[in-house]
Each structure stands twice: as structure tokens, then as C-alpha cells.
Amino acid sequence: MVGSTTAKIFDFPRNAWYVAAWDYEVGRKPLARTIAGQPMALFRTEDGAPIALADACWHRLAPLSMGTLVGRDEIQCPYHGLRYDSAGRCTSMPAQETINPSARVPAFATVDRFRYVWVWPGDAELADPDLIPDMHQMTDAAWTGDGELIHAPCNYQLVLDNLMDLTHEEFVHSSSIGQAELSESDFLTSHTDRTVTVERWMRDIEPPPFWLKNMRDRFPGFSGRVDRWQIIHFEAPSTIRIDVGVAEAGTGAPEVDRSRGVNGYVMNTITPETDRSCLYFWSFQRNYRLESQLITTQLRNGVHNVFGEDERMLAAQQAAIDANPGYEFYSLNIDAGGMWVRRILDGLLAAEGRSAVAPPTSAPSASVA
Structure with a gap:
């Protein structure tokens, strides 16, 4: 056993980049999303720039996401008609010429990148775009793919746990990607102050x-045996890219030659919404048969079905956590990657003067067999 940690995991870093939406979801009609506990109204200016304002009018807290856009970059409250510019300053009040100088709503830093709209819900002065996690396979011409958004009814850390330990595939996804070799194979865990990597190879197995x-x-x-790999890359606060694939056994995949195989990246970025819900954005990107929309659609639909099995398990797990307040999670060797993720998140929270997770009773080892 590696250690234990409390099951009550409610808080989330706010000085961090989270995906608020796919880029195509944000347009000239305001979109309501809750990011790290903060309701936001998202829209684009006429120039196409993404904007995120607090979703509550200064006057009577009516949701701005129910309003309409006026002019190039102003949003009008649906209740009494107050207007706000893209910085959140009120520019017009009904029936009066003088605008109260305190009339404004919070505005949040936003960036378009990797087919997503990213939002920084914390201190905007700390919002460095260079801290946006690497998801270059989403836009690199050498890769293609598609994905979806899952509104998951669980704390976002449960999704991170799920993705950092893929041995659950043997049991949850036995008809598609699961096999006994997942639990039987060795793996290596490493980390920095913002990243965690878990690497597993399964050699000479049935696909x-x-x-x-x-x-x-x-x-x-094709028929025969394969070498299979799963290399999980976590980047704070909640992005996980999983390098996955198989190659004909003995053709050099573990030594970097993957030419006799198929390689994909399962791209995942999870945005906390509330303490019991999150927005789970995913895509499956591949670097072979780039011209085939059929394969793209089949892969998206296949991964959709796999993740549907995960969603049911995560919802049941959250219900059990709610029914057993104060219960401790007990961790096995396979949880080493997830425990390092929790330590990184706890460090981010501590830097903000908050804490959500009791530290593990013992540190996970950097290498686990």
C-alpha cells in the first residue's frame, strides 16, 4: 500500500488555466459555463476575440448569459438593460446619463488555443499564456481526430485518478481495450513540480x-501479436495526454520505431465546475490514415462508448463518497501517479492560501514495479 488520503476533495486551484469550451461553442450568442465554481458568460467580439465575464449583472445579479450582444463587444443585461464592455465596465444604464463608477462585473483572462477557449478564473495579473498545458496534437498537421464534452457528475479529481491509472480498463472496459496484461505489467512513474508521467509497456501480447x-x-x-504502450502525461492543473498504441511484436516500438504500428493520443482536459461536477473535454488524435473521415468518426464513437462506461463508474463513486463522509481513500502501488497529481494540486492550493486534501501518510515511490 502506498498511502491514504481523505475522500473529501472539494476545492480546486483558481490561479490556473482551464478549458471553458470548444472554440466553436463560443460565438455571438452568450454561453453560460461554470469554471472552478465561478459562473461565467462567454461570447466573442465582432473581431472574434473570446470574452469571459462573471455571469451576474452588477444591478440585480441577473445572468448576463441570458442577455444579448450589442455593437462590437458589449453585452446587455436581459433584465434592465445595463450594458458592459469586454473588460466588464458598465457603459450604459437605463433612464439615467450618469453611470455609477462602481458598476462593473469581473472579467477573466481568455485565450484561444488548441481548438479550445481557455479561461483563468483567478488573479488575471498572473494569467501567463505560456502556462497553458501542451496539447499541440490537437492542431498539429501531422495529427487528426475529434472529440466531445462530457458533463461528468463527480469531483474533477476522480476523473484525474481514473486517467492516471489505466489498469481499470481490464475490468471497466473488458470488451474493448481491457486485458489482463494491464495489471500484470510493470510501470514507471516520474514527476516534476507541475507534471507526472506514468509509462507502461506490454510486450508480445494479443491485441x-x-x-x-x-x-x-x-x-x-493484420493478425498476430503486438507490443502495446500507454504513456500518461499529466500537466497541472488538469490536462492529461495519453500516448497509446500497438505495433507488430518485436518490430522496435519500445526502442522508438513505431512504423509497424498505430499510434494515438487520448487528449483529456478536465475543468472543475462544482465540488461534485466537472466539464470533461476529450479528443482522440491519430497520426495515420489522416485522410479518412470514416476512421475519425469511428474512433470518436468508439471512445465515446468507452468513456460512457467510465462516466457511469465515476457517478457511482461520487455517490458512494457522498454517502460515506470522512472516509479515507486507501492507495495501492497502481495509484502512484494519481497521488503525485494530488500532491501537485495541493501545492497549488497552498500557494493560494487554501487547502483541500490532507497529505498522504507516505510518499509514493518514483518507480513502481
Whole structure:
């Protein structure tokens, strides 16, 4: 056993970048989203710049997301018509010429990147775009793919736990990507102050159904054994890219030659909404058969079904946590990556003068067999 930590995980860093929406979701019609406990109204100016304002009018707290856009970059409250510019300053009040100088709503730093709109819900002066997690496979011409948004009814850290330990695939996804070798294989865990990596190789095994289909998409008629890999890359606060794939056994994939295989990246970025809900953005990107929309759609639909199984498990887990307040999580060797993630998040919270997670009773080892 690696250690234990309390199951009550409610808070989340606010001085951090989170995905608020797919870029196509944000337009000239205001969109309501809650990011790290903060309700926001999202829209674009006529020039296409993404804007995020607090979703509550200064006057009577009516949701601005129910309002309309006026002119190039102003949003009008749907209740009494107050207007706000993209910085959150009130520019017009009904039936009076003098505008109260305190009339403004918070505005949040926003950036378009990697097909997403990112928002910084904390101190805007600390919002450095260079801190946006790396998701370059989403826009790199060498990769293609598609994904979705899941509104998950659980604390966001439960999703991070799920993605940092993929041995659950053997049991939750037994008909698609799961196999016994997941639990039987060795893995290596490493970390920095903002990242965690968990690497697992399964050599000379039978490919599970999902990966056999993908091998045959690239190599028609393929049969035989494969080398399979899962390399999980976490970047604070909540982005996880998983380098996955299989290659014909013994053709050099563990030594970097993946030419006789298929390679994908499961791109995941999870945005806390409340203490019991989160926005889970995912995409499956691949670097083979880039021209095939059929494969793109089939992969998206296949991963959708896999993640539906995860969603049901996570909802049940959250219900059990709510029914057992104060219960401690007990961790196994396979939880080493997830425990380092929790330590990083706890450090981010401590830097903001807050704390949400009791420290583990013992530190996870950097290498686990």
C-alpha cells in the first residue's frame, strides 16, 4: 500500500488555466459555463476575440448569459438593460446619463488555443499564456481526430485518478481495450513540480478488439501479436495526454520505431465546475490514415462508448463518497501517479492560501514495479 488520503476533495486551484469550451461553442450568442465554481458568460467580439465575464449583472445579479450582444463587444443585461464592455465596465444604464463608477462585473483572462477557449478564473495579473498545458496534437498537421464534452457528475479529481491509472480498463472496459496484461505489467512513474508521467509497456501480447481494428485499418488483414504502450502525461492543473498504441511484436516500438504500428493520443482536459461536477473535454488524435473521415468518426464513437462506461463508474463513486463522509481513500502501488497529481494540486492550493486534501501518510515511490 502506498498511502491514504481523505475522500473529501472539494476545492480546486483558481490561479490556473482551464478549458471553458470548444472554440466553436463560443460565438455571438452568450454561453453560460461554470469554471472552478465561478459562473461565467462567454461570447466573442465582432473581431472574434473570446470574452469571459462573471455571469451576474452588477444591478440585480441577473445572468448576463441570458442577455444579448450589442455593437462590437458589449453585452446587455436581459433584465434592465445595463450594458458592459469586454473588460466588464458598465457603459450604459437605463433612464439615467450618469453611470455609477462602481458598476462593473469581473472579467477573466481568455485565450484561444488548441481548438479550445481557455479561461483563468483567478488573479488575471498572473494569467501567463505560456502556462497553458501542451496539447499541440490537437492542431498539429501531422495529427487528426475529434472529440466531445462530457458533463461528468463527480469531483474533477476522480476523473484525474481514473486517467492516471489505466489498469481499470481490464475490468471497466473488458470488451474493448481491457486485458489482463494491464495489471500484470510493470510501470514507471516520474514527476516534476507541475507534471507526472506514468509509462507502461506490454510486450508480445494479443491485441484487444479496439486495437486490432485499428491495426487492420492501417495494415489490412493484420493478425498476430503486438507490443502495446500507454504513456500518461499529466500537466497541472488538469490536462492529461495519453500516448497509446500497438505495433507488430518485436518490430522496435519500445526502442522508438513505431512504423509497424498505430499510434494515438487520448487528449483529456478536465475543468472543475462544482465540488461534485466537472466539464470533461476529450479528443482522440491519430497520426495515420489522416485522410479518412470514416476512421475519425469511428474512433470518436468508439471512445465515446468507452468513456460512457467510465462516466457511469465515476457517478457511482461520487455517490458512494457522498454517502460515506470522512472516509479515507486507501492507495495501492497502481495509484502512484494519481497521488503525485494530488500532491501537485495541493501545492497549488497552498500557494493560494487554501487547502483541500490532507497529505498522504507516505510518499509514493518514483518507480513502481
